[in-house]
Amino acid sequence: MTLTSFGPANRIKRSAETHPLTWRLRDDGEAVWLDEYQAKNGYAAARKAFADMAQDDIVQTVKDAGLKGRGGAGFPTGVKWGLMPKDESINIRYLLCNADEMEPNTWKDRMLMEQLPHLLIEGMLISARALKTYRGYIFLRGEYTTAAKHLTRAVEEAKAAGLLGKNILGSGFDFELFVHTGAGRYICGEETALINSLEGRRANPRSKPPFPAAVGVWGKPTCVNNVETLCNVPAIIADGVDWYKSLAREGSEDMGTKLMGFSGKVKNPGLWELPFGVTGRELFEDYAGGMRDGFKLKCWQPGGAGTGFLLPEHLDAQMYAGGIAKVGTRMGTGLAMAVDDSVNMVSLLRNMEEFFSRESCGFCTPCRDGLPWSVKLLRAIENGEGQAGDIETLLGLVGFLGPGKTFCAHAPGAVEPLGSAIKYFRSEFEAGIAPTSAAVPPLARPIVVGA
Structure with missing residues (x-):
């Protein structure tokens, strides 16, 4: 897969003024290591943040810039940072980078980590300074072996240059950074499931409140941000709020x-x-x-x-x-x-729901039982063996597994494409209902677990 196609017919020129995330990329797709990164103004934002900005000013700048999470939820980053406790007596805090990129059809974070690992490290360094966190973890999808290798090398380069570790840039601030590869669970994209997995526990989401900013890794205040989110921080600090908004x-x-x-x-x-x-x-x-x-x-x-x-x-x-x-x-x-136009929507949705069903943590009943139920019904419809009322049952599941009905956002995300597919392509679902089937009341067809 080509990850460096950044313009139609190569007619888009990347520059620091217009492409803060990607202007440093090499045309050959190779990683940008420390010497080249610093030659391209790398770590200048970190030096500015450490030398010229108070920690609270960094938080306020990110808030004023309007940066929002790039992992999918879109929560304002500065607001999230502001939830971290102000009490200076709490001297153990953590910064987690959510790099468990397992959303199908998504590979944006992979490109950043493989080709610009120091951009992520600089973003985390500035963020750690703002949040007063002394230790950070990059929780990485286990299958991203190249990203793991490149991030590990970049961390060692930064340590050797005095950009990580003790007394960074002579400021008296200490920050250690570790690359942690996960065991392969989609649910780890949910921040509290990620925290549980990092601690060596089963990757189940936690009840909120308390939120990670109050009780996170090993019970300490913790901030979790996505890779792309953190990679935006250096440009905001270097070039300012008005430019970023423009x-x-x-x-x-x-x-x-x-x-x-x-x-x-x-x-x-x-x-x-x-x-x-x-x-x-x-x-x-x-x-x-x-x-x-x-x-x-x-x-x-x-x-x-x-x-x-x-x-x-x-x-x-x-x-x-x-x-x-x-x-x-x-x-x-x-x-x-x-x-x-060659794709049958029932087959596509059956494939998607099989994935989401398999990746459920199994903690709450609607998700644990509802997603396999949808797979069972979709498989029957796909094979032309659907029963009258199956489509209504699927729509009922879309409602029962929607926002606010389950422990975390896994099930609502899983059924959103199902509901829209039935809305726009209902005839394809109706084509899989056996013509002689008897009507079955909605939600009355039982699920056989494991069938």
């Missing part, structure tokens, strides 16, 4: 740029750093090049498998959280997937 398109309520992409049977699948507020049509036509010859766009997901399907007429929506919400779903990770 990057977004008019009409966007989200500030800065975003790594966006398109996969599927498009002519130019790839990943690009674009301003918030570009339209889905620009992303699809100008960057991804539209569909390959012989294929037609049937529908698309704007940001990973846990977002709802949209139709071709929704491509004019602006790519930011509020813009995508206007057409009925979420921005998610911002990496879209094109579904072509």
